[in-house]
Structure formats: structure tokens, C-alpha cells
Amino acid sequence: MISFSYGGRTIRFKGPYSLKKIDSIVAWDHGYLIVLANYAYSDKPIEDYIDLIPILEYLYIDAEIFLDKIHSVEVQYNINAAPKVRRRQ
Numbered sequence: 001m002i003s004f005s006y007g008g009r010t011i012r013f014k015g016p017y018s019l020k021k022i023d024s025i026v027a028w029d030h031g032y033l034i035v036l037a038n039y040a041y042s043d044k045p046i047e048d049y050i051d052l053i054p055i056l057e058y059l060y061i062d063a064e065i066f067l068d069k070i071h072s073v074e075v076q077y078n079i080n081a082a083p084k085v086r087r088r089q
Helices: 054-059 061-067
Strands: 002-006 009-013 017-029 030-037 046-051 071-077 084-087
Touching: 002 030, 017 071, 030 054, 046 054, 054 061
Parallel strands: 002 084
Antiparallel strands: 002 009, 017 030, 030 046, 071 084
């Protein structure tokens, strides 16, 4: 499970079945993430992409308003929970 938290809201969505973890954020572009992720089928991190805009639209969240003040993101882990992608202050 992948979580994206900002402004008191948390959006959770499933990643691919083979996703082990997201190692790092390579780039953030107003809702579009490029990440390095570890997958069960590979020993090396693989560049992958997450587009939050269609997810936000599916949840009837105004993407422009939600994403407007987010300028960078980081990966944080909770040992007892799924990886979270959070905004850096």
C-alpha cells in the first residue's frame, strides 16, 4: 500500500503486487513522481512513475488545489505500515 499525505489528507492506493518498497524520489512535478523502487523480480532499483492527478480526480479531489502548495516530497517508512510519501517542509 502506498500513502500520500498532505494537508490533513491521506490518499492510499495499491502499487504493483511485486513492489517491495520505494527507495527514493527522483523527481516531483506537480503530481507526477519519478521514483526508484525495489521489485521482487529485480535485484536493482527500477525507475518507476506515479501520476497522482488521475487518482485525485477519481476521488473527486481538486488536483490543482491539493497539489498547489507541494513543492517537494520525500519517502518515509513506518515499520508497522505501508511506505508513505510525504511533503517536505
